[in-house]
Structure formats: C-alpha cells, structure tokens
Amino acid sequence: MKKVGIVGGIGPEATVDYYQSIISKFQEKIGSKEELPELFINSINMYKMFNMLTNGKMREVIHYLTDAVQKLESVGADFVVICGNTPHIVFEQIQQKVHIPMISIVEETYLKAQDLKLEKIGLIGTKFTMENDFFRRPFSSNNIEMVVPNQSEQEYIHRKIVEELENGIVNNETKKGFLSIINQMINRDGIQGIVLGCTELPMLIKKEDLNIHSLNTAEIHINKIIDIIFMDKTL
Incomplete structure (x- = not known):
C-alpha cells in the first residue's frame, strides 16, 4: 500500500480532519479496526504562508511549500497532498520542482x-x-x-x-x-x-x-x- 505525505498546518483543524478521516476511511475499506495506513505529516506555519501571499512574495511561497513537499519525499512518502485550498495557488510550480506525485484538491x-x-x-x-x-x-x-x-x-x-x-x-x-x-x-x-x-x-x-x-x-x-x-x- 502507498504511503501518503501530508503538508499540514494549513490550518491545524483541517490537518486533524485529514488525519482522522484517512484512518477512518482506510479501516472501513480494509474492514478492520486493527489496521492503520502509513502516513507522514509535515505541519508548516499557515500564518507565515499567509503573510508571504499578502505581500505578493510568490517565490518565497513556492520555495516554502516545495521544501515541505521534499521533506515528505525524503522520509518515504509515495505521493503528497497539501491539506488546504489556498496553497494550490502555486501547486503547478511546486509539482514542477519535485519528483514525487502530488494530488490536486x-x-x-x-x-x-x-x-x-x-x-x-x-x-x-x-x-x-x-x-x-x-x-x-x-x-x-x-x-x-x-x-x-x-x-x-x-x-x-x-x-x-x-x-x-x-x-x-x-x-x-x-x-x-x-x-x-x-x-x-x-x-x-x-x-x-x-x-x-x-x-x-x-x-x-x-x-x-x-x-x-x-x-x-x-x-x-x-x-x-x-x-x-x-x-x-x-x-
């Protein structure tokens, strides 16, 4: 089974929902409460990202999020998702800079x-x-x-x-x-x-x-x- 990497913290409430929902849906699909998916979460600073966006610093946003994705790739994730809509403003630019597949919301x-x-x-x-x-x-x-x-x-x-x-x-x-x-x-x-x-x-x-x-x-x-x-x- 594939391991998912999650760029979280955008925001914390959504990150918790992703984590709990992935576990719940995984167990429902596999038919056992004694099985768990393997996943990695890299929780970044949402307010740092918002500040960059507010000030039009798109290059910094791309660098910040690309680094977050690359860290998940380095620990063994098979694919990555960003658990927020706003960061997808630079999704295409990030995907071009990383080798790991990303799934767009x-x-x-x-x-x-x-x-x-x-x-x-x-x-x-x-x-x-x-x-x-x-x-x-x-x-x-x-x-x-x-x-x-x-x-x-x-x-x-x-x-x-x-x-x-x-x-x-x-x-x-x-x-x-x-x-x-x-x-x-x-x-x-x-x-x-x-x-x-x-x-x-x-x-x-x-x-x-x-x-x-x-x-x-x-x-x-x-x-x-x-x-x-x-x-x-x-x-």
Whole structure:
C-alpha cells in the first residue's frame, strides 16, 4: 500500500480532519479496526504562508511549500497532498520542482463538479482563493462557469475564516452570515452548487444546510487519497 505525505498546518483543524478521516476511511475499506495506513505529516506555519501571499512574495511561497513537499519525499512518502485550498495557488510550480506525485484538491473538485453535471458553480474560501484564478481555471476551461461573492462578502468570509475557523471556533452567527451569502449567490447568480474552497468550511456549513450541491473539497480530496493508497500501480 502507498504511503501518503501530508503538508499540514494549513490550518491545524483541517490537518486533524485529514488525519482522522484517512484512518477512518482506510479501516472501513480494509474492514478492520486493527489496521492503520502509513502516513507522514509535515505541519508548516499557515500564518507565515499567509503573510508571504499578502505581500505578493510568490517565490518565497513556492520555495516554502516545495521544501515541505521534499521533506515528505525524503522520509518515504509515495505521493503528497497539501491539506488546504489556498496553497494550490502555486501547486503547478511546486509539482514542477519535485519528483514525487502530488494530488490536486482543485482538480479533484473539478472532476466532482463534472460528475454532477454542474454548469454554474459558486466558490467561497480565503481571499487568496476567491481573488485569484487558480481554482477557476479547470472549471472555465471545461465550460463550467464559476462565480465568487462580491468584494464586501469576500472580505467578511476571509476575516471569519482566519479569525475563527482556522482557530477551531464555530460561531452560529457566522454560519448564518455565510449561508446568507450563499443564498444571495443562488438568487443573484443562479449557481447550482457551491465549492467550500477552504478545508475548514465544513466545520460550519453542512450539506443539509443548503438546497444546492455542496462540494466539500476536503472530503473529495480525502476520498481520492484513500483510492490511491490502495492502488497497486505506480502513479
């Protein structure tokens, strides 16, 4: 079975979810509570990365994350995932600098939207995820329109993610605010689904909260990780 390397700490809550979910899904698939997957976690400093992004230091971000991936490769991981959406802003540049295969949360989310036959979808996440086009590219390239909240809504979402969700704080008033924005996007933009483009968002927003498709990027990513762990062939 393949060993997974996880670049974690982006944020800590998502890292815990990845770890626990991978174990749970692995044991369910193998049919035993006495078996565990072999994995490695390299937990980096999310705030250091955010500061680099805020100041436009993309080269430093690429170097920081490439180093994190290379450390996982050096200890024996067979493939690597980054358990956050925001770092995928430089995913392609990192993959070009390392030899180990990496599994993109963006690509897997796009494939899920394609399976659901969605034509117009919303995206919420950190300001870096909403402002940049790295998440939208595979969707727009394949005729799936992706829209984001307006500027004031983006600022509210980003602030609440950083100040609350990244610190494990689940606030009911914040949940109401996020759901209000999503419902505005349904009415204003006609979206058929919403991408929860921050791996902490499922702490706040559940599938049953919405009448449209909710794409939990962490869950989608983790399901792919489990599939690859059990693959016999080389990636």
